[in-house]
Amino acid sequence: MIYNLELREVRKVYGDFVAVDDVSLAVPPGAVFGLLGQNGAGKTTSIRMIMDILAPDRGEVWMFGRRRESKDLRRVGYLPEERGLYRKMTVTDHLLFFAELHGLPRSLAQASIAGWLERVDLARWAKSRVEALSKGMQQKIQLVATILHDPDILILDEPFSGLDPIAQGLFKEMIADFRGRGKTILFSTHVLEQAEKLCDHISLIAHGRVVLSGELAALKRERGGNVFRLETRSAGSAFDGVPGVLQLLEQTAGLRVVLEPGADPAAVLRELVRRAPVTGFRSEEPDLETLFLQAVRDAN
Amino acid sequence: MRTEAVWTVAKREYLTRVKSKGFWIATLLLPIAMAALTILPSLIAMKAKASHRLAVVDEVGELGEKVAAGLDRAAEGAQEKAAGGDHELDGVPEMAEVQVELVALEPDREALRAKLDRRVLGGEIDAWLWISSAGLAKDVIEYHAESVSNFMTQSRLSHVLSRVVADSRLAQAGLDSARVAELTRDVDLQTVRVSEAGSREEAGMAGFFLAYFLFFLLYMVVMLYGQQVLNGVLEEKSSRIVEVLLASVRPLELLVGKLLGIGAAGMTQLGIWLATMVALSAPAVMTALAIAPAGAQLPRVGAPLVVHFLVLFLLGFGIFATLYAAVGAATNNIQEAQQYAGFIVIFLIVPMFLIIPIINDPDSTLAVVMSMIPFFTPLLMMLRIAVKMPPLWQILGSYVLTATTVVLLIWICARIYRIGILMYGKKPTFRELWRWIRYA
Numbered sequence: 001m002i003y004n005l006e007l008r009e010v011r012k013v014y015g016d017f018v019a020v021d022d023v024s025l026a027v028p029p030g031a032v033f034g035l036l037g038q039n040g041a042g043k044t045t046s047i048r049m050i051m052d053i054l055a056p057d058r059g060e061v062w063m064f065g066r067r068r069e070s071k072d073l074r075r076v077g078y079l080p081e082e083r084g085l086y087r088k089m090t091v092t093d094h095l096l097f098f099a100e101l102h103g104l105p106r107s108l109a110q111a112s113i114a115g116w117l118e119r120v121d122l123a124r125w126a127k128s129r130v131e132a133l134s135k136g137m138q139q140k141i142q143l144v145a146t147i148l149h150d151p152d153i154l155i156l157d158e159p160f161s162g163l164d165p166i167a168q169g170l171f172k173e174m175i176a177d178f179r180g181r182g183k184t185i186l187f188s189t190h191v192l193e194q195a196e197k198l199c200d201h202i203s204l205i206a207h208g209r210v211v212l213s214g215e216l217a218a219l220k221r222e223r224g225g226n227v228f229r230l231e232t233r234s235a236g237s238a239f240d241g242v243p244g245v246l247q248l249l250e251q252t253a254g255l256r257v258v259l260e261p262g263a264d265p266a267a268v269l270r271e272l273v274r275r276a277p278v279t280g281f282r283s284e285e286p287d288l289e290t291l292f293l294q295a296v297r298d299a300n
Numbered sequence: 301m302r303t304e305a306v307w308t309v310a311k312r313e314y315l316t317r318v319k320s321k322g323f324w325i326a327t328l329l330l331p332i333a334m335a336a337l338t339i340l341p342s343l344i345a346m347k348a349k350a351s352h353r354l355a356v357v358d359e360v361g362e363l364g365e366k367v368a369a370g371l372d373r374a375a376e377g378a379q380e381k382a383a384g385g386d387h388e389l390d391g392v393p394e395m396a397e398v399q400v401e402l403v404a405l406e407p408d409r410e411a412l413r414a415k416l417d418r419r420v421l422g423g424e425i426d427a428w429l430w431i432s433s434a435g436l437a438k439d440v441i442e443y444h445a446e447s448v449s450n451f452m453t454q455s456r457l458s459h460v461l462s463r464v465v466a467d468s469r470l471a472q473a474g475l476d477s478a479r480v481a482e483l484t485r486d487v488d489l490q491t492v493r494v495s496e497a498g499s500r501e502e503a504g505m506a507g508f509f510l511a512y513f514l515f516f517l518l519y520m521v522v523m524l525y526g527q528q529v530l531n532g533v534l535e536e537k538s539s540r541i542v543e544v545l546l547a548s549v550r551p552l553e554l555l556v557g558k559l560l561g562i563g564a565a566g567m568t569q570l571g572i573w574l575a576t577m578v579a580l581s582a583p584a585v586m587t588a589l590a591i592a593p594a595g596a597q598l599p600r601v602g603a604p605l606v607v608h609f610l611v612l613f614l615l616g617f618g619i620f621a622t623l624y625a626a627v628g629a630a631t632n633n634i635q636e637a638q639q640y641a642g643f644i645v646i647f648l649i650v651p652m653f654l655i656i657p658i659i660n661d662p663d664s665t666l667a668v669v670m671s672m673i674p675f676f677t678p679l680l681m682m683l684r685i686a687v688k689m690p691p692l693w694q695i696l697g698s699y700v701l702t703a704t705t706v707v708l709l710i711w712i713c714a715r716i717y718r719i720g721i722l723m724y725g726k727k728p729t730f731r732e733l734w735r736w737i738r739y740a
Contacts, residue, residue: 048722051546053543054722070302070550073547073548074548078548079544080540080544081543082540083540083541084536084539084541084542084544085539085541086539087539089316097308100308101308101545101548101549102548103304146544
């Protein structure tokens with residue numbers, strides 16, 4: 001399979017601190033790929049190495065099935081976590097500048113800009129200076145600047161942080177639109193619920209290492225089988241200390257039970273029933289947070 | 301390096317500057333300020349020539365009338381000179397019209413003095429003179445006025461009085477004052493500038509001022525445009541635009557594009573200024589505008605001088621703007637940046653201490669050596685070229701040396717720039733900067 005984007009055992013060290021520790025990941029065409037992890041896990045450093053903003057100490061970055069060349073980057077749309085605009089430029093000039101940097105001919109860029117401004121409802125601001133725009137409008141302009149040249153790969157670093165709800169909706173719409181047109185999207189986030197809704201592939205990074213990686217649905221299937229929903233009227237404390245139970249989470253009208261790997265669900269159920277009245281017990285797909293916690297624990 | 305990227309960055313830097321109002325205000329303001337500086341002194345001088353009402357009390361008895369006559373003659377000379385006539389008449393400098401009123405001596409001298417003071421305060425007269433034998437014995441004539449700081453008028457008055465007194469003393473000694481004046485005429489230095497293009501009379505002071513002016517103009521533009529690079533880099537860094545830019549431009553492309561664009565904006569402004577100067581300094585124009593009297597020897601700003609100036613601007617800008625860019629990238633805000641920028645300014649300040657020695661002796665070893673040091677070349681070579689065209693090998697040699705230094709500096713600063721531009725928080729120490737250069 002030809003991946004649109006690959007990291008091959010990439011490593012980045014700052015002094016004594018290993019920011020990215022032999023990270024490998026592969027993003028297939030048409031995937032929405034979530035790079036997940038807490039703040040400081042190494043997500044931004046990895047993305048900067050993809051974009052050739054930082055040089056890895058070791059390892060390679062591949063794009064479109066070959067070692068990345070600098071011209072490949074023009075087919076990428078990149079939205080960094082920290083993003084700014086030239087405040088004194090007009091919206092159109094600003095967008096034109098970025099379009100030209102990506103090698104888009106001027107006439108094409110102008111048509112594209114007009115279309116996008118129409119689409120994000122900012123057409124009447126085209127001649128205004130950026131500083132006159134509200135924060136939400138500026139965020140839209142940033143997104144438009146990222147995708148004006150119709151990139152084949154879209155890389156978004158924490159795209160939702162600090163976004164107002166309208167811009168968030170717009171971003172999600174764009175991601176869906178790009179996926180629909182067979183483009184590749186990689187985005188990083190530390191908000192797992194968000195990733196769960198948007199991604200089909202993920203890589204979980206903790207302390208610079210990949211701890212879990214793959215197609216989300218497959219991961220859930222593989223890693224399922226040890227998450228159960230327990231229906232009961234009793235409080236969670238009634239079931240404390242049951243052997244084979246890793247985690248108990250209180251939910252509405254019941255509990256979420258995560259078993260230790262290798263634990264026998266039947267044996268656990270027998271013990272649970274012995275403790276307090278139980279009205280139901282069934283297998284459940286793990287959510288991303290559960291997978292994450294498990295993976296981090298396994299890695300340690 | 302991708303040339304389209306450099307070009308796109310340069311174009312943005314150039315257009316945002318050239319399209320701004322501030323650019324055009326500054327571009328138009330300097331010629332206006334220059335014109336004002338040229339015209340104002342003559343306006344002020346004209347005002348100083350306004351008529352002066354002077355009362356003269358003469359105890360000696362014969363000098364009062366001679367003073368009045370001397371002052372009249374001086375005033376006529378001034379008018380003739382203003383009309384473009386011959387120079388100083390009878391050695392008396394030009395003088396405002398003075399209305400002299402001879403006041404008869406009164407027995408009560410103190411009362412007379414008090415009366416004259418009252419007339420000064422009442423605005424009837426501007427000043428009064430008291431000529432006494434006792435005073436003349438000590439070479440003094442009293443001058444009483446509300447303001448005694450009008451030194452132009454006073455120095456002219458003193459000149460006329462000296463001549464009148466001297467004439468009277470010569471007569472007493474039995475000598476013919478006209479004959480003495482004839483024999484004791486001053487001589488003037490006729491300054492002729494020798495150059496490859498042929499010798500030409502030129503006023504020494506004017507040449508000095510031109511050298512001085514070009515030096516400071518170059519200092520100013522190199523500094524201002526260098527600072528613009530610093531501000532531009534800081535703006536991109538602190539607003540985080542650079543994060544987006546670096547996705548499609550390499551740091552070196554960004555740096556070079558920025559230097560080219562801002563440098564071109566500087567060249568545009570200088571081009572306008574220098575073209576104005578060349579046009580205005582043409583003798584025909586000067587005469588037509590009546591800025592200078594006919595026949596006056598003013599330094600001409602010719603094409604070779606302009607070309608050297610522009611080349612030196614590019615070299616100076618290349619050096620200092622590159623350093624400023626590194627400072628902007630390494631720091632987080634303008635306050636931090638100014639601390640490092642202080643070190644850069646030293647290279648621009650040192651040449652100032654060499655202005656006088658170099659103007660006095662533009663071929664001295666000091667002048668040659670210092671002007672060949674790349675960091676000092678832009679300002680000092682400009683000074684030497686303006687004073688006396690140095691040998692071609694020195695000019696070209698210094699240009700090549702400086703251009704090489706610029707390339708080296710860009711190569712070094714690009715490393716600082718590359719790392720610094722993504723570093724936030726602590727200001728790096730010199731040791732850390734050195735590490736960036738080595739490992740980038």
